[in-house]
Amino acid sequence: MSAPAIELRDVRKSFGATEIIRGVNLGIARGERHAVIGPNGAGKTTLFNLISGRFPISSGTITVNGKSTAGLPPQEINRLGLSRSFQITSIFPRLTVFENIRCGLLWSRGYRYSFWHLLGGQKTLNAEADRLLERLKLRDRRDLPAGLLSYAEQRALEIGITIAGGADIILLDEPTAGMSHSETEAAVELIRGVSEGKTLVMVEHDMSVVFGLADRITVLVYGEVIASDTPAAIRGNAAVQEAYLGTIAA
Amino acid sequence: MSLLRRNWLWLLALGVLLAFPFLFYDWAKGRHSGFALTLMSEIGVMAIFALSFNMLMGQAGLLSFGHAVLFGLGAYCAAHVVNLVKAGTIWLPTELVPLAGGLGGLFFGFVLGWLATKQRGTAFAMITLGLGELVSAAALMFMGFFGGEGGITIDRVMDTSLLGVRYTSPWQVYCLVLAWAFIAAALMRLQTQTPLGRMANAARDNFERAQFVGYDPRRVRWMQFTLAGFFAGIGGGLYVLIYEIVTFDTVSAAKSANALLAVYIGGAGGFFGPILGTIVVVLLQSGVSLLSNAWLLYVGVLFIVMVMYAPVGLAGLIGLHAPIWRAGRLRDLVLPYLRALPPALMILLGFVLLVELTSFTTIGAAQGKHFAIAGRTIDTTSPLPWGIAVAALGAGALWLRREARAFRLRWDALMEDAKKQAGAS
Missing domain, CATH: 1.10.3470 (ABC transporter involved in vitamin B12 uptake, BtuC)
Known part of the structure; x- marks a missing residue:
């Protein structure tokens, strides 16, 4: 097996005097669907922000696809093949749904900062964006400003933007938060489909989603990993029961 | 040819702008x-x-x-x-x-x-x-x-x-x-x-x-x-x-x-x-x-x-009419607009008169100019023109408020229709 998709070695992060991430070691294998769970304030989102380069780490090392991300801005980590979504929906509200997806595609298709290509004439690119819209079931919303979509549709669009560039590592931060039961089911199906053959890491509170999707689960409590194992092992883990699951499952 | 068809508006604008100075x-x-x-x-x-x-x-x-x-x-x-x-x-x-x-x-x-x-x-x-x-x-x-x-x-x-x-x-x-x-x-x-x-x-x-x-x-x-x-x-x-x-x-x-x-x-x-x-x-x-x-x-x-x-600007205001235009109902707005025109003009007139009266008592007087409308000199010290200006402004504002309410109702109804029509097609 080649190098893990993501590897964290003794990663620490402090905001002022408060240490939020307290020495995390974690390897996420290629092609794995990995869930990060833990109580509120455990540092799950912070961990995502560190991996994706939104915040710099205080100490330790993170490698993405075998390359250290030290000092890299988010866009360069993205170019290493890592893409993420946000807990609070992050789309381009004034652009149309189609434009949102196309913006997700542009860099990976080599357009860079071009001001000499006319987007209307890029047939392959546009067809690709339309195919993805079909997959997201947003076809009939194509030309609507993204800000006008319903909440669940915006969440789906965000997943679309995240995967559009074809990154092989996808980080999803609470993709089903705030969704109804049926919306959650649809989202899970979507995530299952789009993460096929890729490495998926997600923060999720809905345990049915976690145990339904994940190959491995990492439990983060107060900035430390207390367990990282298969779903079955996590379910039977006493420390996890005590720290976290027990409070829900009891 | 399709290039021509797509850009006819630009060509039209160019033609108009070339012809315009001949006026x-x-x-x-x-x-x-x-x-x-x-x-x-x-x-x-x-x-x-x-x-x-x-x-x-x-x-x-x-x-x-x-x-x-x-x-x-x-x-x-x-x-x-x-x-x-x-x-x-x-x-x-x-x-x-x-x-x-x-x-x-x-x-x-x-x-x-x-x-x-x-x-x-x-x-x-x-x-x-x-x-x-x-x-x-x-x-x-x-x-x-x-x-x-x-x-x-x-x-x-x-x-x-x-x-x-x-x-x-x-x-x-x-x-x-x-x-x-x-x-x-x-x-x-x-x-x-x-x-x-x-x-x-x-x-x-x-x-x-x-x-x-x-x-x-x-x-x-x-x-x-x-x-x-x-x-x-x-x-x-x-x-x-x-x-x-x-x-x-x-x-x-x-x-x-x-x-x-x-x-x-x-x-x-x-x-x-x-x-x-x-x-x-x-x-x-x-x-x-x-x-x-x-x-x-x-x-x-x-x-x-x-x-x-x-805040959407003039172009934005025009753009707001697009749904009604697409529904082919723009002519239903002609009358409401015409009705709002007189009070709007009254406000404009009152406002301009007030500004000009002020400007002629200060800068104008210093420059030795006289305020004239249609060749007749207006006495900026007499209360009459000031009274007219204030009255026009006030009455115009009240009148416009009434018309604006009627306009709003008409507009909302048309928008509603346009939305339904767009949804049906």
């Missing part, structure tokens, strides 16, 4: 009105300027208070190039002088943009404000490049025309302005449809998201700024050809404010809003300023009214 043509003397042509040339130049400003403001969400710097420096570059051509040092066709201005704007956009685009939002606005003041101050210090208070003068009549035109008449200059205005506008329009233009929108909406799809938002801002500089510089180059002089006014904060006014009044949301805004602002500036001392006040009030009540 002011003096057939007896067989010559154009210099005033009308200069006014229209000014509109052309300022439209390029406002559009390039909107590449930052509307497209990239960057509010610049120093955009005239790029316009003015482009103008200075063009002026020096013309003088070099005149001196025989270099060769350049007259028609390409605006391009020299554009390259000047591009260069300064690149250099100053490197600094300005390190930040966005308020910090960006403050940096551009600082750069504007910096260049304004420099304009009076570096005599060689800026020519001090007197500026740089040129003689646009060169023998290097590609078309064999000497540009001795305002009509010839106007045609050149028109050609460049169309080229610049078309290029700026196309730029909105490129990856860079689209990512400028994206970074405007959500710069962090732009980063996480692989783009460096700062680089996007910088390139957008540089290109905006290019187009502003083209405007500057044309400015030099029209007026044959460039002074530090062209880099001043007042000039920057002009672009901002035009874009806000016309609307930053769409592509064509700034052109509309430019027409209004230039007409107020060059037309109303001949009639009234208080023209700047009118510009200011219009600006405030637009920002407060119609």
Whole structure:
């Protein structure tokens, strides 16, 4: 097996005097669907922000696809093949749904900062964006400003933007938060489909989603990993029961 | 052929603009009105300027208070190039002088943009404000490049025309302005449809998201700024050809404010809003300023009214009618509009009368002018005209409120219908 998709070695992060991430070691294998769970304030989102380069780490090392991300801005980590979504929906509200997806595609298709290509004439690119819209079931919303979509549709669009560039590592931060039961089911199906053959890491509170999707689960409590194992092992883990699951499952 | 069909509006506009000066043509003397042509040339130049400003403001969400710097420096570059051509040092066709201005704007956009685009939002606005003041101050210090208070003068009549035109008449200059205005506008329009233009929108909406799809938002801002500089510089180059002089006014904060006014009044949301805004602002500036001392006040009030009540601008207001137009119900709005017209005119009349009465008791009196309407001198010290003004303003306001309520109901009903109709089809 080649190098893990993501590897964290003794990663620490402090905001002022408060240490939020307290020495995390974690390897996420290629092609794995990995869930990060833990109580509120455990540092799950912070961990995502560190991996994706939104915040710099205080100490330790993170490698993405075998390359250290030290000092890299988010866009360069993205170019290493890592893409993420946000807990609070992050789309381009004034652009149309189609434009949102196309913006997700542009860099990976080599357009860079071009001001000499006319987007209307890029047939392959546009067809690709339309195919993805079909997959997201947003076809009939194509030309609507993204800000006008319903909440669940915006969440789906965000997943679309995240995967559009074809990154092989996808980080999803609470993709089903705030969704109804049926919306959650649809989202899970979507995530299952789009993460096929890729490495998926997600923060999720809905345990049915976690145990339904994940190959491995990492439990983060107060900035430390207390367990990282298969779903079955996590379910039977006493420390996890005590720290976290027990409070829900009891 | 499809190119023709898609761009018929541009061609129509070009035709209208070419024909328009003939409305002011003096057939007896067989010559154009210099005033009308200069006014229209000014509109052309300022439209390029406002559009390039909107590449930052509307497209990239960057509010610049120093955009005239790029316009003015482009103008200075063009002026020096013309003088070099005149001196025989270099060769350049007259028609390409605006391009020299554009390259000047591009260069300064690149250099100053490197600094300005390190930040966005308020910090960006403050940096551009600082750069504007910096260049304004420099304009009076570096005599060689800026020519001090007197500026740089040129003689646009060169023998290097590609078309064999000497540009001795305002009509010839106007045609050149028109050609460049169309080229610049078309290029700026196309730029909105490129990856860079689209990512400028994206970074405007959500710069962090732009980063996480692989783009460096700062680089996007910088390139957008540089290109905006290019187009502003083209405007500057044309400015030099029209007026044959460039002074530090062209880099001043007042000039920057002009672009901002035009874009806000016309609307930053769409592509064509700034052109509309430019027409209004230039007409107020060059037309109303001949009639009234208080023209700047009118510009200011219009600006405030637009920002407060119609932040989408004139183009945005027109755009709001689109659903009703598509439903084919626009004619149902004619009557409500006509009914709102008299009270609106009354308010306007009352307001203008009040402003002019005030202006004539202060500035006018100092200048020894008399306030005259239709040849009759109005006594600004008598209470009658003041009473009329206040009454017109007050009554008009009350009347308009009533009509506005009726208008609103009609509008909402039409919108509702239009929505249903669109949903059904």
